[in-house]
Amino acid sequence: MPILEQYFKTFHHLPPPSAPSSTAPIQAPLDFLSILFCVNERNLPLFTQCQSFINILHTFALPYQSPIQNTNLLDSILDLQAHILTENPHMLESLLPYFAKLNLASVINDDELAQFVALKNAASHLHNAISQTPKTAIAKDTKALREAFYTIYESLLPLLPNAQDTLAQIKAKLEEQHLCIGVTGVLSAGKSTFLNALLGEEILGSSNIPETANLTILRYGDKTSAKVHFWSKEQWADLCEEAKYDEHLKVFVAECKAHFGKELERYITQPHTSQEIQAQQLSAYTSANHPSKLCNLIQEVELFTPLDFLKNGVEIVDTPGLDDPITKREDITRAYMQHCDTLIHVMNASCAATQKDIDFILESLLEQNISRLLVVLTRIDLLSKDELNASLEYTKSSLITQLKNANYKGDIAQIISRIDFIPLAGYAALLHRTATATSDINITLEQSGILDIELYLQKMLLGEDSLKARDMLYLAYKALHKIAQESAEA
Template identity: 40%
Template sequence: MNENFQRIIADFFTLLHHHETPEYNKEWLHSLQQEGLDSYAILLVCNRRNQDIFCSLEVIHHLCEKFNTTPLPENIRTLQCCILHILATKPSLKVVEELTKRLISLRECGVLEYDEEQKMRSILHQLRPKPKQIELNTPQKNENLFKENIAKIHQLLLQNTRILETYHSKQKAFDILESLQNQHFSIGVTGVMSSGKSTLLNAILQKEVLGTSVIPETANLTILKYGEQESGKIYFWNKAEWDNIRKSATFNDGIAAFVRESEEKFKDQLMLEITEQGKVMDITIDSLQTYTSAKNPHKYCNLVKSVEIFTPLEFLKNGVELVDTPGLDDPLTQREEITKTYLTRCDVIVHLMNAAQSATQKDIDFIVDALTNKNVSRFLVVLTHVDTISHSDLQAVLEYTQTSIQNRLLEFRSTEGFDQIIERIEFIPTAAYMALLHRTNRAQEALEKGYTLEDSGILKLESILRELLFGSESEKSRTLLYGSCRKMIDLFSLIQSEIELKKSLIQEGAESLQKRLKAHHEHEQNAQSLEKKVKQSISESTTTFMQQFEQLGKAAIFKLKEYEQLLKNRLIDEVNYANAQNHSLQANHIEKNLIIGIQDGVTEARRDFCYKLERSLHFFFQEIRELFYAFEELDNRFIDEKMADTQILLLKKFKERPFIDQTSIIPHSAAQLALKKQGSELKKELDQLFILGFDALSERTETWIKILNDEILEECTQTFGNLYSFVHEKIRNEKEILENALEQRTNTETQDKEKDLLLEEEALFDILNTFESILKEVS
């Protein structure tokens, strides 16, 4: 015990007994820890004025018998010293508050005088635990927000294992934590062919996993994941995807050559490799290049859609996945579409540009599209090969890229200011090969060329990636932490309600408990009947909502079809007018107008869908909220919070996920047809082209709507299920508490100690405060 507490205890005996502090009895100290607060309060009110009367009371005789002692003033003071020692070594705000209430009652009964009560309250006030200091630091960037909070939650659960075990909640709490720990984060790496993707990824992975030859090795989408053993998995095109490739060949010479090469190479075997569902094959790492290398004479890479590589590398250990994409200038549009679809699911996109070359039109188009159409809040452009150019040349590359982006934005009527868009781009110069030398035991070579590991730029890039994946700027990390903390708060709030019930039962007798158990049984049966009715009503409301959702999806696709006719007819009219007036047509002008027209169609379809979906969700959740209000176990505010959280989460997911990729074969191919064809021949080929192009847009829209539909059902099912579970657990736990309390009365066992319950309650207060602070940090 520290000197401050010794002084406080000494003050107690000086003020109330005019006596020195007695020695405490270790045996009595242990026995008193099992006593309740009523015994503490009765013993503590003995003082110099009332000790003679006090020691003659029957209740004091009974208490002293428990400790095998006699009711003498010196023995009472020793017991008081032991009680104060317990309060000092296990300080509790709740215990002090309850003791204070008892002192007030004893003063009102005339046992204590006013000034004695005030002195005792002063002593107890000093024995309270010091309030925890709330940090008011200015929020700062934290690249380890996710991992640090997971560690904090883990430590909190370990510290409170006893409470979790007592209230049968340990498994559930650690399941929530495990789910958080097992989340995956993906980094998509893009760039034109030979931009240095494989070299950079190998430098990050600290091992030469991917080919880095001047001739591109990565002909397929490659996803690197953590695995204890190195292995690979190959995904082939399915029949529908291959049919789309063949259709696209009609309007693209590069794709036509690709299809022709594949059919000549595989002949009859082609249809064995291209199946309805899409063939999947497990392979060894040694055989990987057979299926992925563009240089391999077998040409299996033509039939492969994507590849997964599992490898036990440190960078991938925390659920991080790296997506190495085919070059943006890959002539195969189907592969480009697969890549862009996958990139919409990536948490971070890193675009590579070769600083030794001018930014290509593909580079500029990709950057502008990402910043204007894909809800990217921060875009990383990694300039590779900076070790091959001078500092002044590097600055020239940056200026040229920014000017090109500005011109492209102006060309496509971006409504966002250029300065605001440029602020969202971060240019990171890197010498990836120098970094790779440092990380593959060849540091001396890099040092001889004048590059330390820091000079290579790899450390800065990795720091930014950690921040975007796990830091304060990561929307995904914050959302995951928010959801998990909400679940933890619900769990510990349920425990809190159980403690409140236990406290309320301490003074109840067996007969009263039996009546409460009977009433509880009736309530349980009523709750089961109510749940059946609520589930039926929710099922009907959900069916109605999903029908509305289906109609919204059809309306979005219909809007795209309207634009298909509008743009096609507008182009035919433009060609006919130009021919009638003997005006020459400009392919760039036609292509630009079609790109803008497709963007306008997609934007209008999305805006209309978004507005109507938000209204439908509002009314749907309002209906569900009213249904759950019928459960006595659920506080209305608690229900409102759950409904609001789910609605906000769904709308956030919708708004942050890109609607669909707007890439289409139409603009370029239509511009070429307009220059070569006329009349009915032009109309016939444009009909085929626009049907093919807009069917692809419609398919992407249907896929996007299906994903959103599944997410809505999943989130609603989880939210509603959690509310049902909360009701079930509360009813089950209340029944168990009542039964245990009755058994304790019947068997005259030791009842729940109010002091222990108060300590648990205080621990819960701290636990809930910790989770609330995390919520505040990530909101």
């Protein structure tokens, strides 16, 4: 459904004007435009009691004198809304941060904000909004932002002598253009199935019980191969020491010693041992359900694959579950997240937005340097359409509400505008990708959601118009701001 029709159906329960007659200019400030798009029959009487709103009407050549003399004001506003969306169907996407601010100020409620978020996501999926902007304009804007970054960087150096190493790291990361995408979720959320569908083959172990026990890093390679890294003696000694105070870890260490016996010394060395293996052997090293139990001795796995998304310094990290009873592996996940720039958080749609999910996402968005978040709701083929919509709306509203209630000093509206949601039938997508789908799979590849995720990644990572370059600038600015803010408070 075109955005114009979807907007009017959502907010006015009306079809759009058949032929918008307004010729008013739309080059108005974005905060004015955001308020204009919030106007409907319900709130117009309240809005017109505010002088600042009346001033906005004058900006759009809609003079307001009194309710009696403006009986057709709502029709004029609807006509103008339609005119603007006809001229620029993706205007609502640009206005999302301003809608979030209006929500924070209680001008619009949570349901209305969630509707704007849904419209923004629809606009993203229906058309690549960036393609509407000339490449030269994007390049010019990015170049200007980069030049401004270096000016700020050079100004901060003499002011913050104790932070020069950190400032240098921020600058180096921007210049390297290395981007790390973390894939997270609680145990059995469907992370490995999702990544296998993305890879187009079942390389990472997947089942109905917890699978991935190790951090797995996907990097680009001309052919598919893998490399496993075992614990070093020093790391193993730390595990054994922590086991004295952690019952789960104590059982884990005891089982490893009983299973491997003297063979333990073959794998646990100083420095740590690395081993190259065939990709098809990977599940024997990473699966918690494999009889070899080798996953217990591995700290990290590298998987090299010719996936286009991984070119030009991009890596995807499949993490152990957040609620892993072996807390050491959960600690590894949280430590590695400090190096991630973008987050894909996977949730089971049947039990989405658990407190564990929400707490981790809040910590990542507010405390780590994350540029954007994609929430993937999995196992949607087990839900009806109404159940899925309810799960999606609950997840969105829970996350947005928790973000608004967080004691965060930065721009919450900007963070909210960088969150997307895509439903996924991961198992069905994997079967289609591996050509093993049977007649009882009633979801097509297009309906599975995997193509929407690939489109999201293409928009973010590939081509001259990708979001990657601007995301790296956003992260660099965000990191500079955090250092300056902390120094000012000190």
